[in-house]
Amino acid sequence: MATVSNSLCSPPCRWRPATALARWSPPRPRTRGCSPPPSLSSAEHTLAQIENSGVIACLRASSPELAMEAACAALRAGISVLEIVVSTPSVFEVLQQLVRDYPAAVLGVGTVLNAKDAQIAISAGARFLMSPAMVKGILADTLASEVLYIPGVMTPTEILSAYDAGAKIVKVYPVSALGGISYISAIQKPFPHIPMVASQGVTIESTGEYIAHGASAVVLSEAIFNKEAMSRCNFDLISQLALKASLLGNEAVKQKRRCTR
Template sequence: MAVSSSNGLWSMASPNSFFLSSIKDPFIFISTSNSCSKSRSSFCSKQNSYKYSHQNALSYSPNSVADKVLKDIRNSGIIACLRAHSAEVAVEAARAAFQGGISVLEVVMSNPGVLEVLQCLIHEYPSKSIGVGTVLDGKDAKDAIKSGAKFLMSPAMVKDILDDVTRGQALYIPGVMTPTEILFAFNAGAKLVKVYPVSALGGVQYISALRKPFPHIPMVASQGITIDSIGDYISQGASSVVLSDAIFDKKALDQQNFDTIYQLARLAALQGDEAVESRRRVW
């Protein structure tokens, strides 16, 4: 179990031997906040004085927001998906994941204080691609974009979001399941689709089968993916994979064991880098 010291340093008393055998250097997660706040209003040190302006904060044109996110997703091979039981835990878990090497983060819409969490993280990590997941309607999409989301993700395709909401200000990644849905979403303007729930549909073999008729459509594999299967998914045609519990372990979140999350993120990031590099050599 993680122990928090007065200077914001977490360490594990008995690190899992799996991680130590996988990565040689020691793991130490250093919190970027002075302490883990008890109230939502203070979980981000600059939350009260900071108001995010999507247009003013961008140093690049709106159309390039989607392009940058697409590039980050493809280059990292991983989208980390965060579900937490409080805003405070969500922020600390995200910090641990970023320090572990994650560059693309999806914060699920059902997280308490999701828009405040989003604003805080974008302020602290302006170069990261941070978005909102499980967006099911136009209102939530608009609220997320106003709060600075660089991408939106849904378990299905929400046509209103694709047609009317993003307008180049963010990348929209609709969820698809069948070949018909994949082609429909792509023809409707989606630059990237999320194949969900991929494990229930056949996993790596399903991605491989879809890649044959749709080599021109970038796909993200999502649901039930483990760290050790990242390479298989990417080698068989996925642009990236979504990792949820594989990084943000439920027990670690419950115990606020952010060092474990850091370790999992670091291992996932390394696996993603290796898979992407292997894809470059082959393709």
């Protein structure tokens, strides 16, 4: 396993309780040695970054301190797209701090179920929002914004309904319970123009197969943020898993594009 090293792009990782969200300001550009943030944080640009990565790391934690440490471990290891589940304590303040510390990362909030939480997440700097189902209020509020909304879908009807309503990408959930790779392969065929994220029960090892069979990206939760590693604060293991996931995701995307040329 390759080692993970700190760099100028790896700020000190400590939970610093944030001030009021109303005082949030956009992150400053990075200094030397780090990739600058995009000039326009549009939904289309965010979608392209997700498709280029192939992996969305999904973090849920029992405390803001644990969330910060685990998120930093994953981001430093190469994860470029990260969602924090809304049930994480102080989730919006954690997001706020990560946006400041990692301005080039694509950061979002997951399991968002109502428009109020969506608006707070956007105010804290979320580039994307994800739900287990389509929440019409969130979709309506984000259609004209620069924030990407990824609604959850399960059936062909739900996929087409979300797309016709304006969704640029959908999350097939719970994909493992629906049949896994074979389900993605089958459900994507009539909708090749609709980007799909495979979510629930996806392993690092199966990432390539999901992408090869039609998924634009996969959501990896416990595959990266291993339960035992989180409970023992084993951030080295989280970094190793994140590095492996990032490399496999990038390679799967490259391979898929080579095959479709």
